[in-house]
Amino acid sequence: MAKSSPFLQRSAGVLRACERRYDRLRRRLARVDYLAVGTVTVSRLPCGNPDCRCRRGARFRHGPYHYWTTKVAGKTVSKLLKPDEARLYLRWIANRRRLDRTVRAMLEVSRDVAAVLLSRSDAFIPGR
């Protein structure tokens, strides 16, 4: 029986590792919950009353106020959120970021697999 070359053995090992990693990412992808675009920022603001305690410093300001911000047709749009809206969007935006990280990791693994499958010096492997 012919012994496979060290290169082929190493390639098979890399592919198995990639498959395991990709399976984990696939399962993570399947668990993704609802998503939202944009970001939520928190700010504390002074009011218009010059005698108000909020004028004594940043920690006395009113709030916290949560603002949701995103781009719509190239323009930045902001909206003041109620507390329940802020909680929901913070959670859904965190979900979207997790999804983005998962997709980026899947692209990385895919590039590694392409590099093994197309192990020629002239192979086209995007993002490498």
Ligand SMILES: [Zn+2]
């Ligand atoms: Zn005030």
